[in-house]
Amino acid sequence: MSTVGRTKLGSQGLEVSAQGLGCMGMNAFYGSPKPEPDMIELIHHAIEAGVTFLDTSDVYGPHTNEILLGKALKGGMREKAELATKFGVKFVGEKMEVQGDPEYVRAACEASLKRLQVDCIDLYYVHRIDKTVPIEVTVGELKKLFEEGKIKYIGLSEASASTIRRAHAVHPITAVQLEWSLWSREVEEEIVPTCRELGIGIVAYSPLGRGLSLGSKIAENLSKDDFRKNSPWFHPENLKHTQNIYERVNEMALRKKCTTSQLALAWVHHQGRDVCPIPGTTKFENLKQNIGALSVKLTPEEMADLESIVAADMVEGDNYGGQIVTWRDSDTPPLSSWKA
Incomplete structure (x- = not known):
């Protein structure tokens, strides 16, 4: 019997596991790709344990993560x-670019369907917002794909409040994926309230702070090709500051008889039933630990204590260091400016 439970994302009927599985690290960005048979076994184990909401993207690899999911789901x-993937970020040489014109939207979807070996994608996200294309144009093409039965639900990732509103006016947005953790909380000011006003579910990626919930020792385990080495969060001087925060969070975790990571993940779960965190892992033990976070119960007083320890402005450094478009700079031109 699964202890994971189910939750509804958004107002259009999508039901997913209360905790998802971020699959990116199996192939991309967090060091060398992991052995395919091991990752397929991990995905199967997650599904049988009740973690059925799987998250990928065409840029992970690129492409290899979707191919892995396609094999695992046979x-x-x-x-x-419940299968979620994304489009809109691509590599041109070593440079990452964002694209959201209608032709690209359709081509990306068709390619993902083939790699995933499915007829329909449950939740299809705009991974990053193309600032040169009105969001109405991008979502307009997604609406056509929905009407053709190629996607069931539409999502946005790292979109500003105004972009979310404009997109939702074209076709109901089911979920917004954003970075939200004890360590990254700026979205609470405007993005989260906007989603709740519009009845849009929230999918929290990197809910463990990309490893910050392990304290400064995370830096010792980063391989040379791990993208976090370039993130200001993980610069030695910033990690020293973060370590002080970690030690105080760890004290509470010891009192709660759970790990610091479980406490941090439980905090995200306690943000509301409209929030689904998708911690990623490549290890069976970590998957078990993450599922265990669902059993960690926090009182309002404990939530307040945690939030005072990790105040929204306490983590030193920017999470991306300006390397990629996020919700902060995702507004698009008005629809009237578009020449098809």
Whole structure:
């Protein structure tokens, strides 16, 4: 019997596991790709344990993460899972670019369907917002894909409040994916309230602060090709400051008889039933630990204590260091400016 439970994302009927699985690190950005048979076994184990909401993107690899998910979901597993993927970020050489014109939207979707070996994607996100294309144009093409039965629900990732509103006016947005953790809380000011006003579900990626919930020792385990080495969060001088915060969070975790990571993940779960965190892992033990976070109960007083320890402006450094577009700079031109 699964202890994970289910939750509804948004107002259009999508139901997913209360905790998802971010699959990015199996192939991309967090060091060398992991052995495919091991990752397929991990995905199967997650699904059987009740973690059925799987998150990927065409840029992870690129492409190899979707291919992995396609293989993992064969043989009856597809019917047990809710599959989310994304489009809009691509590599041109070593440079990352964002694209959201209608032709690209359709081509990206068709390619993802083939790699995933499915007829329909459950939740299809705009991974990053193309600032040269009105969001109405991008979502307009997604609406066509919805009407053709190629996608069931539409999502946005790292979108500003105004972009979310404009997109939602074209076609209901089911979920907004954003970075939200004890360590990254700027979205609470405007993005989260906007989603709640519009009845849009929230999918929290990096809910463990990309490893900050392990304290400064995370830096010792980063491989040379781990993108976090370039993130200001993980610069030695900033990690020293973060370590002080970690030690105070760890004191509470010891009192709660759970790990610091479980406490941090439980904090995200306690943000509301409209929030689904998608911690990523490549290890069976970490998956078990993450599921265990669902059993950690926090009182309002404990939530307040945690939030005072990790105040919204206490973590030193920017999470991306300006390397990629986020909700902070995702506004698009007005629809009237578009020449098809």
